[in-house]
Amino acid sequence: MDDQGYRAARAKAAKATKGAKLQFRELELATLADAVPPGPEWVHEVKFDGYRTLTVIDAGQVTMYSRSGLDWTAKYADIARRLKALKIDNAILDGEIVALNEHGASSFSRLKAELMAGRSDELQYYVFDLLILNGEDLTGQTLLERKAKLETLLASADFENHVIYSEHFAENANFLPHLCNLDMEGIISKRADSTYHGGRGKTWLKVKCHKRQEFLIVGFTESTHAGRGFRSLLLGYYDGPTLKFAGKVGTGFNGDLLQDIRAKLDKLKVISKPFSKLPPDVGRGIWVEPKLVCEVEFTEWTPEGRLRHPSFQGLREDKSAKAIGRDTEMPVKAAVKAAAKEVRGETPPGKQRHPSAPLKTPDRIDVGGIGISHPDRIVFPDVGITKLQLVQFYESIAERILPHIVNRPLSLVRVPDNVDGQQFFQRHLPERGGLHNVQVVNVPVKERTEDYMQISDKLGLLSLVQWGGIEFHPWGSHSDAPTLPDRMIFDLDPDPEAPWDNVIDGAAEIRERMRELGLTSFLKTTGGKGLHVVVPIERKYGWPAIKGFTRAIAESMAQDSPTRYIANMSKAKRKGRIFIDYLRNDLTSTAASAFSVRARPGAGVSTPLFWRELTPSLRPGDYTLLTLGKRLKSQRTDPWADYFDLEQSLRPEILNALNIKDI
Template identity: 40%
Template sequence: MPSTSAPPRSRTSSKPVLARRPRVKAQSPLPAFRPLQLATLVDTVPSGSGWFHEMKYDGYRLLVAVGDGEARAYTRSGLDWSAKFAPLLAAAAKLKVGSALIDGEAVVLDGNGRSNFQSLQNALKSSPDAIDYYAFDLLELDGADLTALPLRERKKKLTAILPKKDTRIRYSDHIEGSGEKLLAGFCSAGLEGVISKKADGRYVGSRSGSWLKTKCIKRQEFVIVGWTPSDKGRSFRSLMLGVHEKGELRYAGKVGTGFDTTELFRLQDIMQPLEQKTPTVTAPRSETRGARWIKPQLVAEIAFTEMTREGTLRHPSYLGLREDKKAEAVVLEKEAPADEAARPSPVPISNRDRVIYPESNITKGQLADYYAAIAEIMLPWAGSRPISLVRCPQGRAKKCFFQKHDAGAFGDAVRQVAIQEKDGGSEPYLYIDTAEGLLTCVQMGTIEFHGWGARIEDVEKADRLVFDLDPDEGLDFEAVRSAAFHFRDILKQIGLETFPMLTGGKGVHVVAPLKPRAQWPEVKDFAHRLAQAVAQSDPDNFTAALPKAQRKGRIFVDYLRNQRGATAVMPYSARAREQAPVAAPISWKEMETIDKPSHFQIGDAKELLKRARSKALAGWGRADQELPDL
């Protein structure tokens, strides 16, 4: 493990630019951002063999991409923070690889080798040359996707490409077994905690249960909802905090320690433009005397000893602002028993013999088994984004309905994110990020999962562009196939790479993954204008008209999936249609010969898993392109 008493080393200055590097290997394209594997908070370190235990660092999670002669840094939500970590990326660009995608943590170490979040924030403002990077996983190397390999093999490959000397980019070491002893040692040394990972686990871009975290002290993010004035000048006395629970922002107490003078005045300057007259939380009157309220947009990292029965913090201490996380995504993190969290899906399915698909006698139990099997490849797509469920409690042939909100019937495994509505208020939207959440929805009668084109980290920015090619009655699949290739070529001409997805229904989606930068009005306008241009250039085969009477004999280019609040069926979702088809991404090569949009069914789970892990299909959904001008 990294020493806790390593002395600080001397630095050489680095210019804040993305450094070019010598061509030590044939260059590969710069890898794109992909969803990160997340850890589940547990009450104890998991016991037994087969677990790697690593230090939990106190910094910013970063995905570092190296390729095509440069390096870039992405936050956990996909933001490009390369400019903030220029010296670090200058060192990464010198790695002797064709390309690589590395997962790790950016930190600043003190004289005792401990990482400190506030020191990291200060370094980002004034001395980025002081920032180190501990690498703990390797997702891609020289164009090859490594995520299907066991962790122990990925870490071996990682050690082989990292510098051997004590440099800015370091290897995050581990021990196997004896996790409780390691945690005790870390806690006594004032460190944050332990991350435990299954040694034979794949890298899954979601919260899968194969990564667990155990903390020495309680700490998490809270939303700043206001402040109380100080009687000693223009700074504040304390920050008022909130946290989302069941999709609503509630009061979580105040924090008045952990600030130095510089941070007090910096926060005051940041909060001043956000002031508003009305509070966004309900708090005890004794807590709100003289309070000044602000829009709930800032996120602070807070350490505390415990939470009271009333849901407020005991002995909180401010650690710093979290600029990599949106306020809407801040939810209360609760410790789970380690043995339960490590299980793939501890969800009992009732009425397993109930027939859900009467024409083929497929049961609720079979549907649940399908979702349990494909959770690891579905969650990177459907997880951590607002979803709408198609629930058919008595089977697909009986009453089905859409649901996007929950009054509490789903329990804690199905989470909620507060999203602002047109009237200025907010509503709790459902989302899932674990196999447990996915199976809980199935237990509640869900067949289909439809998702927004944005993740909960920033619901205002699209991470994909979807064109739904919907054929009129009477058109065969050959017409759909031809239309899909036509759209592929058009989008490629304007700089967008795409993949086709069989919907399990009548048509095909042509999908272009995007960096989450463009706001919804821009995305909707782009999709609308492109759909209209295609329809006008080939009116015999395409239409963008909404009235069904105008679609006769043509393919409707449904561009309306690309607007705020609209959903599209998620990859690997089952459909409430005859024979239990599923939506499935395919390659353009496969598109040449595939027979129908319902080619795959829930009985094909093993084949879908194998395809998703194959080299030919690796990398779908990686957001490495921006919305072009049209």
């Protein structure tokens, strides 16, 4: 649209507005992003922890609406009274009602307490947009044009710091860490040249300091303490039409709040359990119609789809129960591109998609914030596993695999098509880049420096799977000190003719040898036909010492039982025996990580085991991409629960006895 057409459209809108009674209109909503967008076209505002509020001023009357269109003027009586000081014919303001805590940060729990007490004189209204002013529709103007008019308007009256203009900040003002340190909620980033539209688009992005969202209250568990009201709330959300269980929350309540919520729950219809299967620790729940919405802060989602360390923040009367889904962060690069298209008018700003619904294009699906191309491609032909299923598996176990692979030099087994075809052992990133949250780490190797890849979060993990990565092979050391290993690994690799009982005995023998030296070890399958015994150690000795020690153990076992074990990797000499592979313990050497899928038929997974599972009935092939989820859900405890907490090291006298020097 040219400038003349643009002005004509604005004039037509303004004419249509004059004389008409102003009413509630749909709010513009922000899309959750994984980072603050860069560039001069973006401005940034503080994200407040309160109630989104649209205010309509018309002929001296002030009406304040919740985000869903409920008239909450009575709740905000003091703010509404103050807004009457504006000398205008009419206006529509968009902003957030907040209450500040003792540290000066917006506090949703404080806001709830004030409203429950029927008070509004301590509330503040931060206004960040102006849609209508004196009969003129401003929604077709740019954000900065609208905000300039808003700032002038609010400066025309003295609101005694109860109605406040929400300032914005330009690029390079990265104050997100500062806001998070002040316990604020986050940032809203907006395209400076965007117009105002209803629904959720990409020209407004929100970046949060903490994981926090709304959930449905689907039930509760009774308390054994008289007068407490309930022990915990049972939570859920919609995945399309399906109600999903999200866990329970039992903290964040005071006595009055417990009784108030219980009174509301008692008014709801009791229903039968809405889930076919629940974790055993949920206990006996009383299930109710999912009509109440609450806000919960938590640290992470577990692989089983439950909230970790949830804390109740308050009920949300402004959110529709049917709209509650699971929030998914959008990669900021994709959001920035989409916002540019919206501004250019290439794509209309759409209605909010359901938070749990996948983003689909003709051959692309969003999983965990990463766009997955060719999701239907069969990666494991023998069992029919698709690329989408592979990515979804890694998303589901991200919390378990990441501690074993983050912040380490990392190699991949990449499969461009399927595991029956060509495979690559990938150590370095492509020059073209383009991978989300995958970094380059410089490692000194034999008097030269080489660039390896490294990840630090789930986005990096899923990005590498989208790139074709199936197997994850981390170094036995961290990127900040690659020459100082923090684990040893013994890989028991049996010849096809070697008896399985010998593999079992070999793993048990390594465990016993480590125990005699004061070291605790851990067991896992390799994802293939062998076993790994892993020994975490403090970063005290270099690779030469660790390789020398593991070699001495392997050679000692081979000498003691030459018909069973061999410390030589020669396949010709391995017939009927088990290779105790100590060569994984060296600079640049790797082994498949715990929870890594293997790029082989069957989609085996390297699976941590309890030592008590080391029996002749153990079958490593039983642990696959298709079966591991059931195993993890049924586990009451983690077989490797103490792995990252152990502080143990090889004693110097052991290395001296073996004549091993740390060189």
